Amino acid sequence: MDKIELKGLNETVIHETLDNGLNVYVLRKKQFNAFSCYFITNFGALIDKFIPINEEHMHKFPKGVAHFLEHKMFEQEEGKSVMEMFSLLGGSCNAFTNYDYTTYYVTGVENFYENLNFLIDYVQSPYFTDENVKKEQGIINQERLMVNDNPYRVFYMKSIENLFINYQYGKTIVGEEKDIFSITKEDLYRCYNTFYNPSNMSLIVVSNEKEEDVINSIKKNQKNKKFDKLDKIKIEKVIEPENVKKEYDIIYENVTKTQVGYNIKIKNDTFGIDIDKALLYLYILIKSNFSDISEFNLDLRQKSIIDQDLSLGVSMYGDYIIININASVCDDEKIIKLLDDKFNNLEISLEKFDLIKKSLISRFVYYFMSVDSIMNYLYNDYFDNKKITGDTFIKYKELNFDEYNDVIKKFNTKNKSITIMKPLKDKE
């Protein structure tokens, strides 16, 4: 058992790796009624080619298999359904799949240990049949249609897809129709047996219970369960070049205004410092120059060049940092030119650096005001690092203007992709 201090926040996470390899993280918040438990496997939509456990060769699986598996984990061989069981226990359960992970969770206020143990039990007892796989195909296809009716999500995914030549980021998480209808129960078992081994999973718990009691309960749960020994999973390694897939692209969706996505791709070792800090500095740079705190954004709005504040993102995708600026416009060529010009004349302001840093730091106090937001904090840490480090807050506190200037000197926009979403009527 080891302690992970959430530096600067006066909070501690207790961590233990169990004998079967399962990583358990527990944070106690005595004054709250609620609990939240996240059971995570390191298997998301990016992974579709790997050597399944107890096999020898690489196998390619249909797109969307991780998400399909997430849906089917709610099947039980006998007795009550997962939903009914959680209802009986007063827990609220669900699951979600992103590119890197699949996460199952339960939240509640009563029967903590029963809910926690049932979460572990149902995720560790798969039951797939030809019939229940077929039954799910129609449901997931409806989900696919629903997702595709959100034009801003379609636009965002296309913007990301246009940046990457080999990476699967931006491609569908749910799968295309042909993928969904081609998935079999055998596919699901092969994926399950490989990635749902405890040594490839983590459990994060926030509750008002003693950390030691929580860990002992999980140990007891795992004691009599048998799992195959899992060596390092061999997943097809994808090498991504620095250039972008498409420098310019136009899509047509059911929107009223044209959207311009201005996206920059930068290798994550460009800046020579801790990658989390580099991301923060770039965030401050983009925020101070393009967000509603910038005179540039105000000027664009007052001149009606954009009709909403610019929206911004700075994120990591594999070995790359992606900077994303979206504008809602009448004249797409004009905004691209203005953004190009602005990137050539970036403002470096100590005043804005300090203000944005202050604003970022204040977020952490808010994080620790509810169980859900504490879980979000821990999950984000896990998401970025495949483990909980506890370093996030201290990295914010340590940001300094000199280092910021060093990062800006190395910043470049040479790999850039523009994706434009126009209203359907413009296509005609």
Place this chain on the structure above:
Amino acid sequence: MEYKKYEYDNYTVHFLKTNKFKSILVSLQLINNFDKETLTKASLLRRLLTYSTGKLKDKTQVVKKVYELYNSSIFIANNIHNNVVTTDFSIEILEDKYTEKGLVKNALEYFFDTIFIPNIIDGKFEESNYNLAYKNLSDFYDREKENKNKYAFNKACELLDEDHLKLNPNGYKEELERITNEDMVSYYNNLFKQANSNIFVIGSFNDKELLDIINSRLEGKLYKNKNDFKFNKCSAKINLKESVDIEEYNQSILIMMYKTYNLTKRERNVVLPLFNRIFGVGNNSKLFRSIREEKSLVYDIRSSASRDESLVIVQAGIDYKNKDEIVKYVEDELNGIKNGNVTIEDLDNAKKSRRHILKQFEDDNESILYIKIGSILYDNDDLEIRQQEVETVTIDEIISLAKKLKLDVIYMLKGDRNNG
């Protein structure tokens, strides 16, 4: 939690004292009557007051101020409560001990400046900010179709009878086009004179210090008129309306609206939320189990209950060709409840789920505050009463309430992009 009330001639101050949280949440509630025009003006005013103030002349200055105050952002919302609308000005401020000395005082000054020192020059809102706010609202209306669920919901509401008419709290584009800058100044000035005014604060603070700040800023600014809030008396007359619109979506949206009438206070406040959970909330509801899990016809189906309007609304993303089948299954599930198909387990599960939500409210300062506001201003029950009452609901009460549901609207937003 300690509750204190300070009544003044023109407004009432309500304090909820707790040290469970690290912030102070303040909400000024102005209750007024409304129509389509005032809802639209309220939406425009929300933008006008937050884009600039008499002291901070443009949005960039406002944003800088918010960051300087550790993200103490001001939110202005217009919430319809049956026959009245509340303009809710709120701000959340981190306590001084987590930030810096004087933050609460400074942030409150900024809060009241935003409300009472607008950027008005020579009897008009400053022109460039007015134009920005106006354009932003106009664009907002143009974009309403982009969220198909919301759009379908608003279209379905338009089919409701007059006595159930749910106006869009965001207002209407045709109303906006008639509004002038001078109209907005006049609306702003009257907003305070005609309202019933209350201010609520939750957190850990010194009563006297806070009262001094509040009173120094509210004195002479507010008026204490009658709160006209009352529940609709819904007509028992049923006149089923059906309508289909076609749009370029992949998937179709089905909305079914059920009227209820003559609900007692207990039915409205206590039984209706439990009935709704059994019928269509969450992944163990009757609708979810039957139409998604057993018949695989949808990914998402759910019901919601509007307490103020006494409506139950079913919403699902569907394949259009299955519309009649799904409507029938929804009706079958409701008829099942009417005919007694509710088990003790159904009711217990719904109670557990409700208990979970009510208990979670105790962990959230915003929930505690708005439940208190609901109990004081809108005839709702306080949290403690809700927690006690939920345990006393019987199966007979669920069945009896189900029998009061009458199908009033079936609306389809048909997606024709891929024959959806």
